[in-house]
Amino acid sequence: MSSREQILAAVKQNQPDLLPLPNVTPFQEITYEDALAQYEAVLTAIGGKMYRVNSMEEVKAIIKGSYNSLEKRVLSLVPELDDIATAAYEINPAAHHLADVELAIISAHFAVAENGSVWVTEELLGHRAVPFICQHLATVVSAKNIEPTMHRAYTRIGAAEYGWGAFIAGPSKTADIEQSLVLGAHGPRSMTVFVLND
């Protein structure tokens, strides 16, 4: 008997009588009076930064104030922001050539008010490694796309097809050394979210 058959047989023999699956739909009703204010408060508390902007031009101005794409490599996956990025190039499957990216700008499907995260899938990223390998991460999300909780987030995702997706909440961090919080563990040292009124 293979290990597969052996494990499945042992599990079948030892599992108890079927117990019902709880209904989790009532959690869908949890909301915030001002989801955007909640989002901003949580994102700030976990080390991120949020800007409310009215246009992509505003996003460009803010990014240009902090990053010079002639000196450091700026990668944009938001077509409207291509002109503030370092000259366009092909993202190849190995992704190791992304190691020198200073700032990556991506868009997100939606944000989650309760925990400061954004939901992204690989189609938005060019490569799965992009939001991890860059030194700093900027994300653009529409103000219409703020979900209150993770319950609503998964309702929104539904049965969506993707190869890889992630909730990203703030900069990469660690507190493994004596519980001292350090931003920039292996991934980005900062995360900026632009909430676009459109």
Add this chain to the structure above:
Amino acid sequence: MTTETKDHAELAEIFNKDEDRVDWHDETLWWIRAKRDKSVHQLPEWEALREAASGIKHNVLSNLNAYLQEFESAAKANGIIVHWAADAKEHNEIVHGLLAENKVTQMVKSKSMLTEECHLNDYLATHGIEVIDSDLGERIVQLAGEAPSHIVLPCIHKKKEEIGDLFHMYLGTPSNMSDPQFLTETARGSLRETFLTRKVALTGVNFAIAETGEFVVCTNEGNADMGAHLADVHIACMGIEKLIPKREHLGVFLRLLTRSATGQPITTYSSHFKKPRAGQQMHLVLVDNGRSIQLGREDFRNSLKCIRCGACMNTCPVYRRSGGHSYHTAVAGPIGSILAPNLDMRKYADLPFASTLCGSCSNVCPVKIDIHDQLYKWRQVLVKEGYAPTGKKIAMQVMAKTLASPTLYHAAGKMGRLTIKYAPFAVSNKLNPWYKQREMPSSPEQSFGEWYAKNRKK
């Protein structure tokens, strides 16, 4: 104890030699527990979430056979290669086989308590494979030649000065550097090099979804993703109890996990791996290693509901004051003490006794495992099966005899009172374990029985 196995009390004694360190360890973990409370109290629906999570896990355990098959076929359809390992040995052989197949002798690994449980690193080392742990805390204990002392905070027992010394020795930092910012930056640089040069990355799994065949990995550092997305081969290892039925259930578990663990609203990264990247191999190893046996133990089955948040450790008065290494098992603390005896009753017979049964663990558990009840039940099983230490067995027999006989009971009580009063040195010495870190109580003049006999007549 006459057996050769290690004993929690003896190991705790080593940890307890440095009182300042014990106090610091105790306070640090309690601080994390307090952060958990603060975070949890912001959600009015917290108890309903715990109840839902508990119910979902009960359903999973009662239908695990079907969920495993549902998961396997969905994962295969997604292009994931699924392996089954009956025990630790088979798990290690599968991982080694994949490395050999790809002609690779170096691997980067993110946190996986399962691979600790299986002693994967040691096994691979004997086969000439170098593994680098990429979680900062795990990297630190790896450099120190130690095991993690906590499932979420692997080097919680280490002072920054000790970490500075390790980095000086192995990563070339100047001596006497202990600033966490500087040390983290050093590790970042060193591990980035590792991520960029490894062809195989291994990660753990926090949740696997039967419905969709995807699995979710949670980290704050981003190390699991850095490893997996830059490698040609991704190997993910999970215990069979990590399954949940549907994607929507992640909404419940991701809300509970990190709030319980560190008080954060969510980990920085909650990565959903559904299909391999173009050109990448993605392997998933489903491991039993005693879990199907535990599933059949009615009293201990619920321990398989665990989502590895570590809240029971942070709150445990025994864990906080004895340190994770005293538990001599991969998963320390209260939950580890009910999981380990299932794997080996003789080796881990001491662990269910390393508890005050105060119940704090059960109160904070996000999936409502009756941890302290199970600790109590394990004690009964272990004594019945003959695994209790000889000293404890004799003491219990003497006590049973004494309590069964009024004459013996009264005589023993009198003797105890006289001893403490006239010969305190007989109990206040190092031979009496109750005297360690404690003053013995002063004894009353008479027992309640004597007082009653005297005063009843008045």
